[in-house]
Amino acid sequence: MVAATVTDAKARRLAELREFLMSRRARVSPAEAGLPDGGGRRRTPGLRREEVAVLAGVGASWYQWLEQGRDISVSPQVLDSVARVLKLSGTERRHLYVLAGLNPPPPEVAREDRDMCEGLRRLIDAWLPYPAHIMDAYWNCVMYNDAAAAVLGMRSETAENCLLSFFTDPIYRSRSRSWEQNAPQVVAMYRAACSERPDDDGFASVVAAVKAASPDFAELWERRDIRPGGQVTKEIEHPVAGPLFLESTQLRVPARPDLVIVLHTPTPHAEADTAAQLAWLASPEGRRGAMHPVAG
Template sequence: MSRRARVSPAEAGLPDGGARRRTPGLRREEVAVLAGVGASWYQWLEQGRDISVSAQVLDAVARVLRLGGTERRHLYVLAGLNPPAPEVAPDKRDMCEGLRRLIDTWMPYPAHIMDLYYNCVMYNDAAAVVLGMRPDITQNCLVDFFTDPLYRARSHSWERNARTVVAQFRAACAARPGDEGYQAVLDRVSRASAEFTALWEEWDVEEPGQVRKELEHPLVGLLCVESTAMKVPARPDLTVVLHTPLDEANTAAKLEWLASPEGRRGAMYPVAG
């Protein structure tokens, strides 16, 4: 009812006839006509009665009421249906500067942001120094996990984490069936890595969460970190991955040294590995 009151007859393409209305916005009967449903059925929908509701009808109602993405998903939840995949609201598309500040504030610990298809959108300096993120690799976190020799040489936990990485990618693909973007990444990494293909055929599925990583850095030795993947509700197309030092191998102090002027000078010189 509150959303119906927000839409004027003129905005909905209806003539108002110049008559004064007792209540603002559209009448129930007008919403029903514009959505292509019966007036009684729409009234029952507003009243929350136990009626059969389809996604197509809810989308029609959402269109007439001019619901945003979050409101449309909420309507699905109220009706007892699985909500559609989140979409980025037009006014939330320009959040990159704020997200850049977020991962830069995470220094001296590694952090990066990737899109739906695991393409790296941005990373901080610690991710470059510790994880080996750099411009001359594919910039796709899944492909680089299986094909970047530098990361593989540093990672003591590569074999253990590979299964998790593949299972999480399968879960992401399953959430958006038929998405050509996922298929393109899948084709690319399958051609590049037989190890990926073998793990993909095991059909494991896992939601993103926390992953333990053990890395051997050429300047400071063993680093033990825990990566946490987090979604940004306003930008459901992005995932922020933050790495936190574990209480092992003096990891926090080593990461702080790598980010210091002395550590940065040391990283300027070629070191094996």
Template structure:
């Protein structure tokens, strides 16, 4: 009964949403003649949406009435195009129609600049941003100095964790954290079992690291959470930080990973010194930028 009530609510929301979006698109915006005062319907008529989307008029009427009919992503995309839906609205349409929403579109310039400001504000502590496949989108200077992030890496955080000898050479906690990293990646993969992107990363990671392949075969699974990292920096010595992975509400495909200094080893002061002009001059490895 509860499921029936939720479905009824979803279909009712679908009806109201489509009607509201159709009413705001003018014939001129849709490439149709302006009917002027003869038009009684605000925005487009149902029949016009159906023709422009390449679907049957009866089918679109049933969709907008909230009937329980079969829909495909291709048809929803056509309707979204005619109704000039934003990416967020298109994803919402999928959810209301009972389908898994598509991945968000690539970040706009404003989104990227905002995210860059976010991780730069986290200085002098390391921070980076990765997509759902663990590809590194951007990182701040401290991530380059402390974690060894740099352009010549693969730019996939999972693969680099296992293959970057600079990072592994610094990490006292690598073996302990490796199991956690693989278990968390499995949890991410399990949420999207049919996503070919995850399968490609998985194949690359197995080919690049026998250690990863062995841990993957253990089938441990773990939700994302805090990870303690102990690193031996060549200039300032031991650093103890705690990484926190957080989703970006406006971009659910992105994860911000912030590293917070722990009380041990005077870590905060060391990170501040590394980010200072004197520390930058004394850094053994170039600052990634």
């Protein structure tokens, strides 16, 4: 029964591969592919199979078998050539890999999605009075809202990299009552982020910088613990608002795989009404109180 299920699933995948390739081939005109149209009407919409094969540098029979959904061996290099000829987007290219039975390449940011930051800024500002910030793949801070500045102490001179700030920012460390508890989890989450891009030297640069600045991080990094980004419970002792109990959640936007949104949400606790305290801190009265110099 299990073998039959696997066979059925593979048959569906190969059938979808056939339909997908045919639909993508029909979109590309000879002129778009750099071929003369030869004049007159073509019976085949878009490119012919033989033309795709020639442009991709593969055998005509092999491409025909691929488009027919036959169970043949494929390589990433050949699929990339086919994707180039068919002018596939990054998402379509990953889909082609999956249908062909290969591990897909890392997600890419499409050209039309590169200007999403204004919308993401509106998102984290709409999260007020709760803290929120956005990081890139290396945990470099891209933007943060006013509550993140007021509660977590995020500021332009220290917000370059969130991992570095976690271990070296004296203001955040003095406010965090849960720092010792959270540090191993934060390091394990960063190792998981590194594992998504094992050949990316950018992560190695961040790790080296934090190791040099923090013996605590160096010791935790050598444990080699790993866990996916998710939720972290935080206890903050704010110098004006008092104790705050928050839960930070990492979120991804599929169209921007290079970014991570971190939203902080109040959690119920007998010691404090965090939601009310954050609302007060964002009020004119709370803002005036936060302007006075206080320790931490």
